[in-house]
Amino acid sequence: MKRTKNIETFRDTEAIVEKNNDELTGLEKVQVRYGARNAFNQPISPDEAEHGTWLALHEGDYYHVLYWKRAPYEGGEVEIDDRDDFTSSVKTKQKLIQEAKDYSITEEWGKGVNGFKELMAKWKEVKYWHLAIEDEFWKAFQEAQATFFERLRAHHDDNKKIKSALIQKAEELSSSDDFSQATAQLNVLLEEWKQAGSAGNELDNKLWKEFRKYFDIFYKRKEEHWNALQPAIEEAKRKKEELIALAQEKKDSTEWKQTGNFYYDLMEQWKQAGYAGKDNDDLWARFNDARQTFYKNRQTYFDQLDAKHKQNASEKKKLIDEAKRLAHGLDYSRRVTQRMRDLQSEWKKIGSCGREKENALWKEFREQMDFYFDHLREFSSYEG
DSSP states (O other), rough: OOSSHHHHHHOOTTTTEEEETTTOOOOOEEEEOOOOTTTTTTBOOOTOOOOOOEEEEEEEEEEEEEEOOOGGGGGEEEEEEEEHHHHHHHHHHHEEEEEEHHHHHHHHHHHHHHOOOOOOHHHHHSSOOOOOHHHHHHHHHHHHHHHHHHHHHHHHHHHHHHHHHHHHHHHHHHTSOOOOHHHHHHHHHHHHHHOOOSSHHHHHHHHHHHHHHHHHHHHHHHHHHHHHHHHHHHHHHHHHHHHHHHHHTTTTTHHHHHHHHHHHHHHHHHHHHHOGGGHHHHHHHHHHHHHHHHHHHHHHHHHHHHHHHHHHHHHHHHHHHHHHHHHHTTTTHHHHHHHHHHHHHHHHHHHOOOHHHHHHHHHHHHHHHHHHHHHHHHHHHOOO
């Protein structure tokens, strides 16, 4: 873009100079209309005839010429026309600055890094016009970029601390002898590692190798431990298979007390058998299935027995109520006496209510019988 230190009026005393603010850049915009001539080739006002136009932006000590069309008497050629290119350049840079500001606050870090690479490539493609305002544009762009990368560095530092803490925990677990619990905890650490953000590509690789090292140490120890335990595991598996076979033989037994004691003893042997490795849960499921079959059958039997006892108790209470009514009715006729004897026969037919309940009901029933027959004897002695 051509620049000059003075406003060009082309020595035209009739030239009109107009100044206003350029909306796009905020700079002073100067337009000079000059070179209008009458029929006698004398200078006249540009408002009265065709004329030349000179347009520039004023910045500092210079006027940067955007447009210059010569006056008709000079030939009327357009010598300079950078208006569209300059406008496009400014708008493009303003757009890139806004995009940079948007990226500067994003937490999609990968997207931000790639975004700034793309923005920088686009910025380099935009023509530079050597205006100070362009330096301000560049400064605004750089500030947005710096803000993002400062935040990215802080984010990397935070993630470094998180990952360093996870490495320390992994190191502690790598020497644990509680292999089952430590395995579960290491799996949790691995998930936390996956959730942690980046500490920067180079540092990520270094931290991951350190983290993974303690996993390798632990799992090597775990493998050696299980290899050493394998003979004991095989023996435990053999014993538990035997106990399963015994448990399955008795699962349909109806000798409730004897078989209940049998299963209790089997359970104690199971506890002493030891750990059977990866088959342990499956072996337990088979063993426990046989036990539960017996226990469910036993529970069903006693539930039914209890229901029968309750039914018998209800029927015997009815006999007690009737015996009580007859015993206190002061009727010692043969009919009543026979009915009392019949009640005793019915009692015997009903069946047990369970030992404790049976004894209590029998005592109550017997009291009514004794009361009636004692008074019957007294009554009979009076009649005699």
